[in-house]
Amino acid sequence: MKKCSNCACGVKIDGTPSMEELQSSPGYPSEARIRKGPVAIIECVEAIPCNPCEPACPQGAITVGSDITALPVLDEEKCTGCGVCVAACPGLAIYVKDFTFEEERATILFPFEYLPLPVKGQIVEMTDRFGRTVCEGEVLLVNTSKRNSNTALIKAAYDKKHFEEVVSMRRLARA
Amino acid sequence: MVRTEIAVIGAGPAGLSAAIECARAGAKVTLIDENAKPGGQLFKQIHKFFGSREHRAGIRGIRIGEQLLKEAQELNIDVWLNAEVCGIYRNSELWVVLNHTESRLVKADAIIIATGATENAVSFDGWSLPGVMGAGAAQTMINLHRVLPGDRILMIGSGNVGVIVSYQLLQAGADVAAIVEAAPRLGGYGVHTAKVRRAGVPFYTSHTVLEARGTDHVESAVIVELNDSWQPVSGTEKEFTVDTICIAAGLTPLTELAAGAGCQTCFIPTLGGHVPMHDEKMRTSIDTIFVAGDIAGVEEASTAMEEGRLAGIHAAAALGYYKPSEEQRLSAEVWQRLGVLRSGPFGQKRLDAKKDILNARRTISEKVQ
Amino acid sequence: MKRIIEHPVLGRLEEAREVHIRVDGETIPAREGEMIAAALLANGKSVFRYTNKRHEARGIYCGIGRCTDCVMIVNGVPNVRTCVTPVEEGMVIETQQGIGHWGQEGEDGTD
Numbered sequence: 001m002k003k004c005s006n007c008a009c010g011v012k013i014d015g016t017p018s019m020e021e022l023q024s025s026p027g028y029p030s031e032a033r034i035r036k037g038p039v040a041i042i043e044c045v046e047a048i049p050c051n052p053c054e055p056a057c058p059q060g061a062i063t064v065g066s067d068i069t070a071l072p073v074l075d076e077e078k079c080t081g082c083g084v085c086v087a088a089c090p091g092l093a094i095y096v097k098d099f100t101f102e103e104e105r106a107t108i109l110f111p112f113e114y115l116p117l118p119v120k121g122q123i124v125e126m127t128d129r130f131g132r133t134v135c136e137g138e139v140l141l142v143n144t145s146k147r148n149s150n151t152a153l154i155k156a157a158y159d160k161k162h163f164e165e166v167v168s169m170r171r172l173a174r175a
Numbered sequence: 176m177v178r179t180e181i182a183v184i185g186a187g188p189a190g191l192s193a194a195i196e197c198a199r200a201g202a203k204v205t206l207i208d209e210n211a212k213p214g215g216q217l218f219k220q221i222h223k224f225f226g227s228r229e230h231r232a233g234i235r236g237i238r239i240g241e242q243l244l245k246e247a248q249e250l251n252i253d254v255w256l257n258a259e260v261c262g263i264y265r266n267s268e269l270w271v272v273l274n275h276t277e278s279r280l281v282k283a284d285a286i287i288i289a290t291g292a293t294e295n296a297v298s299f300d301g302w303s304l305p306g307v308m309g310a311g312a313a314q315t316m317i318n319l320h321r322v323l324p325g326d327r328i329l330m331i332g333s334g335n336v337g338v339i340v341s342y343q344l345l346q347a348g349a350d351v352a353a354i355v356e357a358a359p360r361l362g363g364y365g366v367h368t369a370k371v372r373r374a375g376v377p378f379y380t381s382h383t384v385l386e387a388r389g390t391d392h393v394e395s396a397v398i399v400e401l402n403d404s405w406q407p408v409s410g411t412e413k414e415f416t417v418d419t420i421c422i423a424a425g426l427t428p429l430t431e432l433a434a435g436a437g438c439q440t441c442f443i444p445t446l447g448g449h450v451p452m453h454d455e456k457m458r459t460s461i462d463t464i465f466v467a468g469d470i471a472g473v474e475e476a477s478t479a480m481e482e483g484r485l486a487g488i489h490a491a492a493a494l495g496y497y498k499p500s501e502e503q504r505l506s507a508e509v510w511q512r513l514g515v516l517r518s519g520p521f522g523q524k525r526l527d528a529k530k531d532i533l534n535a536r537r538t539i540s541e542k543v544q
Numbered sequence: 545m546k547r548i549i550e551h552p553v554l555g556r557l558e559e560a561r562e563v564h565i566r567v568d569g570e571t572i573p574a575r576e577g578e579m580i581a582a583a584l585l586a587n588g589k590s591v592f593r594y595t596n597k598r599h600e601a602r603g604i605y606c607g608i609g610r611c612t613d614c615v616m617i618v619n620g621v622p623n624v625r626t627c628v629t630p631v632e633e634g635m636v637i638e639t640q641q642g643i644g645h646w647g648q649e650g651e652d653g654t655d
Contacts, residue, residue: 013361015372044366046365049515049519068227090222090232113346115550127375131372149234149238174348210628221553237554293606305601308605309605311606312608320579321547322547322586346552
């Protein structure tokens with residue numbers, strides 16, 4: 001039995017979903033929608049009983065339905081990329097990306113539950129699904145609202161050449 | 176001899192939920208726990224729970240624990256801490272030792288055993304070295320005692336406990352060198368594994384730990400690949416510099432009190448091993464003894480709370496605190512919520528295994544008739 | 545630093561009264577009410593005893609009072625589970641050798 005070293009063998013081998021698993025899930029928006037502006041990207045590919053994303057969305061853009069093991073379905077047209085779902089997901093499986101932020105840069109709003117938190121303006125390392133540094137990012141905002149019960153939300157701008165790969169940032173060294 | 180109506184053994188999520196239901200029904204309940212603080216493993220679960228709103232989804236285990244404690248306090252439930260139940264006699268008496276010094280006999284009309292489960296051990300060369308510990312031990316140290324047991328950890332086991340504790344170790348400021356899984360596929364939920372993978376923690380499927388090296392403490396660990404017959408493949412050894420090895424190899428129900436009391440058990444591997452047989456009312460083969468939570472089969476905190484409610488409702492009803500119609504109505508609501516938690520590919524296995532327990536219990540009833 | 549002072553979910557570690565315990569003759573600080581094992585780990589000590597026959601080091605294993613790997617001699621009493629026993633001011637704790645000994649610091653004459 002081979003160990004796959006990140007050639008995308010899927011969530012039960014790598015631990016993180018493959019592009020195929022993601023793109024075939026109903027929470028992953030189309031390429032066309034992604035390029036239009038801020039949109040939620042839901043990386044939820046396994047049927048477990050879970051649905052807090054559904055009531056969280058103020059636009060009603062996420063549907064799970066009465067069988068709560070169903071994968072969340074994202075209505076691309078309704079989704080405004082507001083980001084409320086990002087902190088609502090107990091699995092930290094949702095982020096919001098904006099391809100249109102600037103000519104060279106896109107943004108990602110992602111959940112982060114580590115210390116220390118970065119500060120606005122800080123340059124950090126943006127990482128992919130395997131935790132590898134892809135490029136640097138500029139922290140635009142850090143939201144620590146109590147409403148999100150200790151799930152901080154960080155928005156960072158990064159080179160859109162790496163648009164798809166980036167999903168988080170490297171943990172900062174503790175004092 | 177202390178007299179109570181319902182004695183609940185174990186103040187974890189199942190026991191607390193059971194005691195709350197009993198008290199709500201109006202029964203006199205005594206909640207007994209061997210620890211200095213109630214809550215069982217719940218206060219170590221600092222992550223947000225799944226499910227739906229009725230299952231308290233999106234709320235961290237610790238907050239749910241606080242809510243349960245508040246409810247228990249508001250209902251004036253008699254809680255005995257530092258109290259070890261040493262045995263159950265004549266289906267209704269408990270011998271309790273408090274603070275290691277005081278012996279008390281308790282007579283109850285019904286007993287709910289909610290003693291949870293214990294971590295399994297995996298042995299390998301050097302496993303007795305300081306630094307090798309259960310994943311639960313590490314979780315207890317970081318989330319309860321606020322102390323890091325080590326700086327660099329190797330996690331053995333990729334089930335939910337292994338991946339969740341790995342994530343929590345990262346949150347506590349430690350590094351996790353790798354997560355090792357003997358099976359060819361990872362066991363935990365994809366959202367949990369994705370979180371740690373995203374933090375750079377590699378998974379090694381079809382690998383097992385071979386050796387812990389060090390003099391008086393773990394200094395490194397060696398893992399090895401397994402072939403299709405689960406045998407180590409020579410030449411595939413990999414060494415990691417770590418000071419801690421956590422073992423997350425599953426849990427086994429703590430059935431001593433139930434078995435000692437004479438409750439019949441059945442062997443259900445999916446749910447951790449020997450489990451006291453119980454019916455839909457969480458009643459064991461002994462009429463006065465109920466079970467709830469991991470002792471009745473290792474699942475999750477959310478199912479433990481629901482089973483606790485079930486045992487509480489039915490124990491209270493058995494003592495006359497609910498009319499049959501009310502008992503049925505309340506029970507159906509819980510069963511509905513349990514059904515949801517036991518749905519989907521992960522839940523189905525547990526659902527089927529719980530059905531096996533119910534069937535086993537039904538078989539002995541039929542034999543008696 | 546082994547103590548987790550700031551935690552992303554649990555917040556800042558609450559202040560606690562400092563107590564002092566004697567471990568193998570050395571006085572070390574501890575937080576009032578914490579488990580002995582936690583205080584020792586916080587102070588960088590992870591070897592709690594040595595086994596009887598092969599003198600092998602042992603520390604914590606289950607961490608919740610079930611396995612007895614973590615036992616030490618506490619105030620002259622051997623085989624005390626340090627992971628479920630809280631510290632007290634002036635407590636005397638010794639690394640247990642084998643089955644240990646009764647009495648403080650070998651006062652009963654045995655090793």
